[in-house]
Structure formats: C-alpha cells, structure tokens
Amino acid sequence: MDPEQCDFLLGNEPIQIKPKFNEADPFMLIGGEVGPFEAGVPLEVPVWVALELRKRQTCTICQPEWFNLTELRKIKTAEGDSTGFTKIHERFFEMAHLLITQAKDDLENLDEVRTIVRDIWDTRSSKLKTSVIQYFGSTPASQAQMDNITQFEVAYARGFMTDASNVIRKLSDVTNSLPKH
Amino acid sequence: MDDFDSQLIGADSDSLQFRDSVPVIATSQDVVAADNGMDDDEEYQIVPPAVVLKAMHEIWLNESAAPKLLTYRSEHVNSLIDQLENMQENIAQRSEAERRSMKCTIHALEVQRITYVINDYLRTRMRKIEKDPVQAMLEDDNRAKKDEERLLSPAEREFAEKYYDASVGLLKAEFHDPLPGVFHKVPVPKAEYGETRVFFEVLEDGVDNMVVPHMQDPLSEVVVALNKGSRHFAPFASVEEFLERGLIRLL
Numbered sequence: 354m355d356p357e358q359c360d361f362l363l364g365n366e367p368i369q370i371k372p373k374f375n376e377a378d379p380f381m382l383i384g385g386e387v388g389p390f391e392a393g394v395p396l397e398v399p400v401w402v403a404l405e406l407r408k409r410q411t412c413t414i415c416q417p418e419w420f421n422l423t424e425l426r427k428i429k430t431a432e433g434d435s436t437g438f439t440k441i442h443e444r445f446f447e448m449a450h451l452l453i454t455q456a457k458d459d460l461e462n463l464d465e466v467r468t469i470v471r472d473i474w475d476t477r478s479s480k481l482k483t484s485v486i487q488y489f490g491s492t493p494a495s496q497a498q499m500d501n502i503t504q505f506e507v508a509y510a511r512g513f514m515t516d517a518s519n520v521i522r523k524l525s526d527v528t529n530s531l532p533k534h
Numbered sequence: 535m536d537d538f539d540s541q542l543i544g545a546d547s548d549s550l551q552f553r554d555s556v557p558v559i560a561t562s563q564d565v566v567a568a569d570n571g572m573d574d575d576e577e578y579q580i581v582p583p584a585v586v587l588k589a590m591h592e593i594w595l596n597e598s599a600a601p602k603l604l605t606y607r608s609e610h611v612n613s614l615i616d617q618l619e620n621m622q623e624n625i626a627q628r629s630e631a632e633r634r635s636m637k638c639t640i641h642a643l644e645v646q647r648i649t650y651v652i653n654d655y656l657r658t659r660m661r662k663i664e665k666d667p668v669q670a671m672l673e674d675d676n677r678a679k680k681d682e683e684r685l686l687s688p689a690e691r692e693f694a695e696k697y698y699d700a701s702v703g704l705l706k707a708e709f710h711d712p713l714p715g716v717f718h719k720v721p722v723p724k725a726e727y728g729e730t731r732v733f734f735e736v737l738e739d740g741v742d743n744m745v746v747p748h749m750q751d752p753l754s755e756v757v758v759a760l761n762k763g764s765r766h767f768a769p770f771a772s773v774e775e776f777l778e779r780g781l782i783r784l785l
Contacts, residue, residue, distance in 0.1 A: 365591070383587060385584040398553065514729060
C-alpha cells in the first residue's frame with residue numbers, strides 16, 4: 354500500500370458537487386449510477402467524477418461536512434487530549450490534500466484550514482513515533498493494537514515497521530537459540 | 535445518446551445487471567457449486583457489477599499488503615474484464631464527436647481506473663511469483679491434489695514454469711558448466727512469510743482470538759481478542775486463516 358494507492362482509493366469516495374449543467378439521464382457507470390444532473394442542485398458523485406467535471410469547469414465542489422473550521426478544530430482538540438488516535442475520516446489526509454490543492458476556490462478559510470490539518474498531522478505522527486519507540490524499545494512487544502489509525506498513516510509507517518520487526522525477530526531468534534549459561 | 539446506456543451491459547431500468555450469460559458468484563463457497571453445475575442456471579447468483587467492483591478493490595488491497603501469494607480470484611477478475619470489454623466496445627461504436635462528450639469521457643475514465651486495478655493486481659502477483667516460483671508451483675500442486683481452490687490462474691502457472699525454466703537455464707549456462715558437479719544445485723529461497731508483520735482491520739464480530747508467538751519467550755504465546763473495527767499490527771501467520779475466511783482485511 355503506497356500513498357499513491359491511497360490517493361487512487363480516495364477517488365472512489367463520495368463527495369457533494371453542484372453541477373453547472375443539466376443532464377436528465379443518469380450515467381450508468383459500472384461502479385453504480387451517477388446523476389441525473391441539474392444545474393445548481395447538489396448531488397453526490399465519486400471523487401474521480403467530481404475532479405473530471407471540475408477540470409472541465411462544469412461543477413463546483415462542496416466542502417464535506419466534516420471539513421469545515423469548527424469540525425477541524427474539534428478534531429484537533431480531541432487529538433490533543435487523548436493518548437490514542439481519535440476517530441477521523443478514513444481518507445482524512447488524502448481528502449484534505451485534494452481539497453486544498455485542487456478545489457482552492459471552492460473552500461473558505463483556506464489558510465486556517467491548512468494550518469489545522471498540518472497540526473492534526475503533527476500530533477498524530479508524533480503519537481505514532483512515541484508508540485513505535487515504545488514498541489521496539491528494550492523489550493520489543495509481540496503485537497500492537499492501534500485503533501483508528503488511517504490507511505495513509507499505515508502506508509507511512511509500514512516501511513520501517515515491517516523492516517524493523519523482521520530484524521528484531523531475526524535477532525531474537527538468534528539470541529533465543531543460544532545456549533543459556 | 536439516449537440509447538447509450540440501454541446498450542450498456544444489458545442494463546435494466548433499476549440496477550445494472552450482468553448479461554444473463556455471465557454469471558457472477560457472490561461468495562467463494564459458491565465457486566465449487568458453479569464449477570460443478572455449469573449448465574444449471576439456478577446455481578448462479580446475479581450480482582450487481584458495483585458489488586463486484588468493490589470486492590475487487592478489497593482483493594487488490596489484500597494482495598498488495600500480503601507478504602505471500604493469496605488465492606487467485608478468477609470469478610471477480612473475469613467478470614470485470616467482461617464488463618470492461620463490453621464498455622469499450624460501446625464507446626468504440628460511438629462517433630468521433632460523441633466520444634469527446636462528457637458522458638463518453640467519464641465512461642472511458644472509469645474503464646481506465648478499473649483496468650489499472652486489475653493490472654496492478656496481476657502485476658503484484660507476478661512479482662511475488664518471480665520472487666519464489668518454486669514455492670508458488672508447489673503450493674498450487676498441493677491444492678490441486680487436495681481439490682481445493684487453486685493458488686494460481688492457468689496463465690500464472692504457465693508464467694511460473696517458464697520463468698523457473700528460464701532462470702535455471704541461465705544458471706546452468708553461466709555458472710554450472712564451468713564449475714565442478716558438486717556446485718550443480720539450484721538455490722531456492724526459504725519460504726518464511728509467516729513471521730512478516732502486517733497491519734489489518736477486523737471486519738466481523740465474534741472472531742476467534744489471535745495467537746501471537748511471544749517475542750521474548752519463544753515457547754509461550756500472547757492471546758489477543760479481536761473486536762470488530764479494531765486495527766492491529768501482528769505476524770501474518772497468526773491471521774492468515776482469518777484473511778482467507780474474509781474476517782479481516784489488510785491495510
């Protein structure tokens with residue numbers, strides 16, 4: 354799982370848009386029905402459809418309800434208060450990155466939002482770092498439970514965590530097979 | 535333009551349905567039933583393509599994250615390829631101007647996305663076969679003997695055999711001939727995938743407890759309860775069975 358795969362999967366998530374055109378018949382895509390489109394009436398489409406329409410300037414993207422200043426501030430406070438990870442949208446970081454880079458004009462309070470998302474990322478990644486250090490510390494643990502970690506963070510952590518676990522496991526195999534004095 | 539959608543995949547008014555001649559099996563248990571009763575229409579279930587597509591994404595993710603080859607899911611891949619070919623035919627039949635319209639572009643984009651998923655799935659599997667063709671073929675043979683679902687597709691099997699023959703041929707030509715007979719052995723990597731750790735999420739309630747070998751004490755084990763929705767980082771061997779049964783998914 355790479356960040357690229359995460360981005361690809363983001364494409365399948367539903368998002369609200371406001372089309373600027375009319376199309377009475379829905380598109381019968383393999384992945385499901387999309388439409389019908391009525392100018393100014395918001396409807397839900399997959400993100401990849403929304404991006405294509407926006408590229409052709411035939412729609413505006415509406416902000417998801419969990420992506421406004423108040424909600425983000427709540428997430429940031431909750432994240433700061435708890436020791437574990439709080440529950441955030443599965444594609445939180447991918448969606449945030451997409452909206453900030455591709456849908457700048459459809460967002461309000463862009464700079465503040467960007468800062469808050471960055472803060473949330475910093476808090477979560479520092480929690481990840483401390484728990485990794487603990488996990489691999491002087492007595493490496495056998496397994497870890499990390500609820501509410503998102504796919505993107507897994508992709509971020511996977512490389513070093515799997516490699517480090519393999520090395521530690523090999524070392525412990527060697528030390529365990531040595532005769533005890 | 536109005537005929538566009540009705541020509542697609544024998545679409546009915548409500549949900550998209552497969553053409554009746556291309557049945558899709560909903561669960562892996564049904565695969566055996568389908569293989570035995572090819573002429574019997576009642577054994578098939580008609581599944582909307584959207585469900586198959588979603589399942590294909592999960593299969594793709596699991597295969598990407600797993601350290602070893604998982605069972606080949608032929609029914610999903612084949613039915614999606616069928617859908618894609620159908621859609622591509624439809625698009626090709628449109629006039630040049632119609633093809634540039636938004637509707638056609640969106641359909642074409644979707645075809646590209648699904649093609650990418652299938653290609654990446656096959657690519658990942660081929661990479662794993664290349665890493666260890668002997669293990670792949672051995673396990674495939676074991677499953678064939680036990681009459682279980684095969685690990686490799688026929689094309690993959692052929693690829694594994696050809697790749698192995700080519701590698702051994704190269705080894706013999708370049709290294710074995712100049713060296714004395716005692717060196718004429720083909721090295722095979724040790725199949726040690728159980729210990730690699732993976733991230734996973736528990737999908738169902740009431741899953742059995744997971745047993746993990748203790749890091750400090752090789753003779754004892756750690757037992758962990760698996761609740762729905764929790765996410766863990768644990769050795770692959772402990773959860774392989776759950777993965778095959780669809781109770782967890784790899785992240």
